[in-house]
Amino acid sequence: MMDSFNKFFKSLIEKSNLNLSRDLNIDEVRYIISKINEYFYTNYEGIGFTNALDEEFEYFSEFHKFWEKYHCEVLNPQIDEKKCERIADVLHDIYMKTNKAAFYDLYNTVSLKPEEICKVRYFSANQDFRGSRNIVELFKIYNDDPSIFDKYKINKNPEGFLKSIGVISLSQNDKRVKYAETASQILIDKNIEPFDLLVHFNYDILQIRNFLINSRGAGFGNKKTDMFLRDMVVLGVWQNVKNFDKVDVASDINTIKVALRTGILKTKIPLVSSFLDIFCYQYSLIDEMNALAWRKVWEVWHQKYPSECIESPCLIDYLVYRVIGKEFCKESLSIFECETKQHTFKWHSARNRTCQVCYKKGINNKAHVIKKVLPCTDSEGYLVIQNSAFVSANNALLLNIKECPFVSVCESKTNNFRKLNPPKSISILGQTGWETAKTRSIEGGGGLMS
Numbered sequence: 499m500m501d502s503f504n505k506f507f508k509s510l511i512e513k514s515n516l517n518l519s520r521d522l523n524i525d526e527v528r529y530i531i532s533k534i535n536e537y538f539y540t541n542y543e544g545i546g547f548t549n550a551l552d553e554e555f556e557y558f559s560e561f562h563k564f565w566e567k568y569h570c571e572v573l574n575p576q577i578d579e580k581k582c583e584r585i586a587d588v589l590h591d592i593y594m595k596t597n598k599a600a601f602y603d604l605y606n607t608v609s610l611k612p613e614e615i616c617k618v619r620y621f622s623a624n625q626d627f628r629g630s631r632n633i634v635e636l637f638k639i640y641n642d643d644p645s646i647f648d649k650y651k652i653n654k655n656p657e658g659f660l661k662s663i664g665v666i667s668l669s670q671n672d673k674r675v676k677y678a679e680t681a682s683q684i685l686i687d688k689n690i691e692p693f694d695l696l697v698h699f700n701y702d703i704l705q706i707r708n709f710l711i712n713s714r715g716a717g718f719g720n721k722k723t724d725m726f727l728r729d730m731v732v733l734g735v736w737q738n739v740k741n742f743d744k745v746d747v748a749s750d751i752n753t754i755k756v757a758l759r760t761g762i763l764k765t766k767i768p769l770v771s772s773f774l775d776i777f778c779y780q781y782s783l784i785d786e787m788n789a790l791a792w793r794k795v796w797e798v799w800h801q802k803y804p805s806e807c808i809e810s811p812c813l814i815d816y817l818v819y820r821v822i823g824k825e826f827c828k829e830s831l832s833i834f835e836c837e838t839k840q841h842t843f844k845w846h847s848a849r850n851r852t853c854q855v856c857y858k859k860g861i862n863n864k865a866h867v868i869k870k871v872l873p874c875t876d877s878e879g880y881l882v883i884q885n886s887a888f889v890s891a892n893n894a895l896l897l898n899i900k901e902c903p904f905v906s907v908c909e910s911k912t913n914n915f916r917k918l919n920p921p922k923s924i925s926i927l928g929q930t931g932w933e934t935a936k937t938r939s940i941e942g943g944g945g946l947m948s
Contacts, residue, residue, distance in 0.1 A: 500568065502560050502563065502564055503561075503564050506533070506560065509533060510530055510533055510534075536939045537559065537561055538559055538561040539559055539561075539935075539937075539944060539945065540937055540938060540939035540944065541556065541557055541558060541559050541936060541937075541938060541939065542939050542940075543938070545557045545559075545563075546563065548562075548566060548777070550777055550926055551926060551927070555777075555926065556936070558776050558935070558936055559776070561774075561776065562776040562777065565774070565775070565776055565777075565779055566776075569775075569779040569780055569783060570783055572766070572767070573765045573766060573767065573769070573780060573784075574766040575763060575764065575784060575787040576764050576765075577762060577763060577764075577787070577790060577791045577794050578761050578762055578763070579794065579798070581760060581762045582762045582791065582794045582795045582798050583798045583802075584906075584907045585760055585762055585795050585904065585907055586798040586799035586802065587799075587802075588903050588904060588906070588907065589795070589799055589814065589817075590799055590802070590803050590807070591903075592817070592896070592903060593807070593808065594806060596896070598808065600817050600821075600895045600896065601808050601813045601814065601816065601817055602813070604729060604733060604816060605632075605633050605634055606634050606637075607637055608634065608637040608641055610637055610640065610641065612693065612735040613691065614640060614644070615637070615729075615735050616691075616692045616693040616730060616735050617640070617691060617692050617693065618633075618636050618637055618640050618647060619633070619692075619726055619730070620681065620695075620726065621647055621652065621659070621681060621682075622663065623718070623722050623723070623725060623726035623729075624677045624681055624716060624717030624718050624722050625660075625663075625674060625677060625678075635664075636663060639662065639663060643662075646659065646662045646663070649682040649691070650682070650686065652678055652679070652681075652682040653679055653683055653686060656675045656676075656678035656679040656682070657675055659678050660674055660678060674717075676717075677716060677717030680713065680716040680717070681716045681717065681718075693736075696736045696739065700740075701736075701738055701739055702739075702741055703727055703736075703739045703740060703741045703744065703745060704740070704741035704744045704745075705741075706727065707723055707727055707744070707745065710726075711723050720746070720748075720749070720789070721748040721749055721750055721785075722748075724745050724746055724747070724812050724815075725748045725812075725815070727742075727745050727812070728745060728810070728812040728815060731810075732813065742810045742812075743809060743810045744810075745811070745812040746790075746792065746793055746811050746812060747788075747789055747792035747811050747812055747815045747818065748812065748815045748819065749785045749788045750819065751823075751921075751922075752818070752820075752822075752823025752824055752920075753792065753818050753819050753823060754784060754785070754788045754920040755823055755827060755918070755919065755920040756822050756823050756827055756904065757788050757791050758918040758919075758920065759827065759904075759908050759910075759915075759916070759917065759918055760904050760908050761907070762791045762792070762794070762795060763784075763787055763791040768918060768919075769784065769918070769919065769920070769921045771922075772921070772923060772924045773924075773946075775921065775922075775923075775924070776932060777926055778924065778925075778926070780921050781922070784920075784921050785921075789811075792811055792814055792818070793811045795814065796808070796810070796814060817895075821886075821895065822902060822903070825886050825888060826873060826874070826882075826886070827872065827902065827904075828872070829870035829872055830846070830870065830872075830873060831844055831845075831846070831870065831871050831872070831876055831878065831879055831881060832844065832846070832847065832848040832850070832867045832870050833867065833868055833869040833870070833871065834853070834865040835866060836853040836855065836856060836864075836865050837853065837863050837864045837865060837866070838853075838863055841853075841855055842868070843855050843865070844876070844878045844881060845881065846881040846882045846884075847885075848867050848870065850865065851864055851866075852864065852865060853865040872910065872917065874901060874902045874904075874905045874908060874910035874911070875910050875915070875917075879901060879902075880900040880901060883900055884898075884900060929947070930948075
C-alpha cells in the first residue's frame, strides 16, 4: 500500500514534466487535480474489498486502502504520562474541594423509582438525540405515560416509540428503529426488565458491558454503553456491583478535545479532515486512545491518592465532557465592536446586541461580534467562566473559580498551547455516507451531499 502512495506522488512529478522553478500552467494544474481526485476519491473494477460493520464493502479508493493500513503509523498517537499525572493532580484537587460532588452530580431523575430510571435510560442510551431531548425530559415523558417504555409495546411498534420520545424527525430512522426493536427483543428473550440485567449477570458490570456491546443491532456502542452503566451506578439504581472500574470515560468529541489540548493524548500531526478519514479509521483509533488516556489519568490518581479517588474512570466523564469540554473549552468569549466603531469590548454571551460600554454611560448603541476566542487564552476569560451555571448558580459544582481548572496543564496563555480539534466522522452508510459517495475513476463526480 505504501508503494501505491509513492507511485501516485511520483506520477504527479514525473508524468507531468513539472518544472517547479516556475508557476504551473493550466494544463499542469488540470492534470494534478485529475490525479489527486483519481487517487483519493475514485475506485475501479477489481480494487478489492474491506470489512466494516460486520459487512463487506468495496474500497472507496486507492487512498482508502493506504489509509486503512497506515493511518495508525501516520498519526502515531501516544499517551503522555507526565501530563496524565498533572491532570490527575488537578482532578484530585477538585475532588477534595467539592467533597467529590463534581464527579457524582448528574441530573434530576424526577423522583422515578430505580427500576423506572433504568428502563428509561436503557431504551434511550442507544439512541443519538442530538440535542432534541435531554434525559430529564425523557423521565417526564415516562412519568406522563409509562407504557411508552414497555418492552412489548416497543417491540411491536418501534416507530411509535421513537415518535413518542421525539426522535422520529432525526436522520437514520431505519437504524433507530432497529436499535429499539433489538433492544426490546433482548429483554423479551431473557424474560427480564432492564433493571434485572444486574442480577442476570451476577452483579458484574463488565459482563453487562460486554453483552450489550456485542448485541448486534441493539446500538450499544462503547460510549453509549459506558454512559448507561455509569448512570446506573452513580444514581444508585444498581448497587453492590463488581468491575465498575473497568468502565471507561465515554469517549466523544468533547473528551477527545480536552485530551488533545491538555496533551495527555498526542499525535505526530494534527488530525486530518473527515474527508480524508475514509471509513473513520482515524476516528476509531483516536476514540480508543482517548479512553486509554483518561484511564491512565485515573490509574495515576488512584495510585497516588487511593483513599481520595473516584471508583472508576467513567466518573471523570461528566466533569470533563459537560463542564470542561462543552462549557469552558470552546470559543465562548465574544469580542464585540460598538456600532460607533470607536471601541470594542468582551462579553460572555454572543447573544448580546448592546454596546455594554455605552450602556454603562446611559447610551443605547448596538454592537456586533467580530471574533470569538477560548476563555483560557484571554485575560478576560473569567467573564465566561464566572457566568457558567457550574460556577455561579446555586449549588454550583465549581464555586467561584475564575478560570478552567486545566489551564495550567494546557498552558493556554503561552506559545506552547495548540488549539487542537477533535476528529469528525462521516458514516459509512446513510444518505451522506461513504458508500453513496463512490464513483469509478472513468466516470467522475461522486462525493458527499449536503
